[in-house]
Amino acid sequence: MSDKDTSDRSPTPNKGEPLRKFLVVVDGTPESEVALKFAARRALHTNGVVALFAILEPGDFQHWLGVESIMREEARQEAEAILHRLAAQVNDLTGRLPELIIREGKKAEQLKELIEEDHSIAILVLAAGTGKEGPGPLVQLVASAAENAFPIPVTVVPGSLTDEEIEVLA
Template sequence: MRKFMVLLDDSRECLNAMRFAAMRAANTGGAVVVLAVIPAEDIQHGFGVAEVMRAEARERIEAHFEVFAKWMRDRPKVEPELVIREGDPADELLAQVAEDSEIGIVVLGLASDKGGQNPILSRLLRDVSALHCPLTLVPGDMSKERLEAIT
């Protein structure tokens, strides 16, 4: 089974990437892996604080994921898988692709503002050979209707 992996974050463009991945998976008999990364710098170390911060970050991620998962289950009828990792988002994305041989496509959302930087995309484009599958970029300002038409 081919899996579409999409990165879960707080960006607006993440929504279109999720929609695209779910609709493509539904239309091709695939699955969706939602990767969430807790940046290492967000975790303060010492006196048990790190574990509390990790637990809080996981709770936020799981709640955020559940919003998308409910839509995927109800609408395109896809059961997404959540993977939570800790570290640099680009490095963890590459590591997840390397560890899961069923991931066939990575889907990233693109910000619609011209000045916005996407550090994950920049990192992936600097070392394209590190990504062993196609990368699909989904514009954040693309309409739902257009997404449905192309998936």
């Protein structure tokens, strides 16, 4: 079986198998918190778990190693703080602590690599941006050409959903 084979992604795990994961890319935006709440409610209702994924994108200071190192460490600390704050929310909503993942690199590449590596990730949950900038780069990627498709279902929820609307939908 190749690393890219997704045939073992089961929507309902058998006894002894890992629970299916709802993957949420978190970046501190209000939209990512909507995606998190939706994923947490879906996980609760389907006996799944949530995985929170923060991606540290490379900086533009590679010729200033000292500055780049400091900026990278500050970005990691900020991502860890966001992940821990959101993990508490997921725990409150589901009664389970989520998996926390931090990687460095380009968002789309790191996201695809993680999905290919972890076959218990069953669904990617994204929330569309609500600003004039558009739905966001990952949502745009999902909506673009087939060669950018992820090997799992992707749920895109409106970033403007209220907690009450999430409860009804999830």
